[in-house]
Amino acid sequence: MGEISEKDFIGFQNGNEQVFKQIFEQYWRTVFNYANGFCKNRDDAEEVTQETFTKLFLYRKRIADEQSLLPFLFAVSKRIAISFFRKKIIRENSVADIQLSIETVSYNTKETILNNELNNALEKIIAELPIQQQKVFVLNKMEDLSYQEIADELGISKNTVKNHLIVASKTVRIKLQKLLYIFF
Structure with missing residues (x-):
């Protein structure tokens, strides 16, 4: 699949569903593999990937240009994976382990528009x-x-x-x- 043109990117920012689908299909596997590197669990990586693309759709107007798509996807999937992992560790009463692995990363889905x-x-x-x-x-x-x-x-x-x-x-x-x- 080819790169996203500047015209298509503007359409994506304005909610063009076909371009979002193209972006999803182009980057899904890359984001999944990246998330899987953090999660080490296919189901968790799928959940992180799905939430990453939801964030992409929600924050599409904040992305500067088509070259910023992949860095945005990586940054968001990393934050989501870290948040997911942090919650999992806390629930298993291993706060010390998570503090060694992660510095200060906070991602609050309640702030999502x-x-x-x-x-x-x-x-x-x-x-x-x-x-x-x-x-x-x-x-x-x-x-x-x-x-x-x-x-x-x-x-x-x-x-x-x-x-x-x-x-x-x-x-x-x-x-x-x-x-x-x-x-x-």
């Missing part, structure tokens, strides 16, 4: 989940609660929370990927 179309699609996908999976997904991904905090709030076991989250995350990821292919 969501695009209306993507936000509506995500809300619809979440609404289609079974009720308990919806609750667990929203509490973990949107409100950033730990498995234990969710278990306490919902009156279920930590393992049940984990199982619901695994299934819900996979369902949301698959539906978002299908949606990206359909729309873009």
Whole structure:
């Protein structure tokens, strides 16, 4: 696949779905391999890659030019992977290990400005989940609660929370990927 032209890049910044699809197809494998280098786990790397392309879509107007696409994707996927890894380590009570691996990196998804179309699609996908999976997904991904905090709030076991989250995350990821292919 060829490079993105300046004209196509401007179209991408303005929301051109075909150009976003071209960028996604051109860089997906590269970003996935980069994320996999951090995550060492295919499912985690896929999740990081998917979130990276969501951020690309959301922040597309902030990218200076077509040459800045790959550096942006690398920087965002690294931050997401580090954040993901940090949360995983903290939940496993290994704060010391993460402080040795990572200096000060903070990535807060609550600060993300969501695009209306993507936000509506995500809300619809979440609404289609079974009720308990919806609750667990929203509490973990949107409100950033730990498995234990969710278990306490919902009156279920930590393992049940984990199982619901695994299934819900996979369902949301698959539906978002299908949606990206359909729309873009």
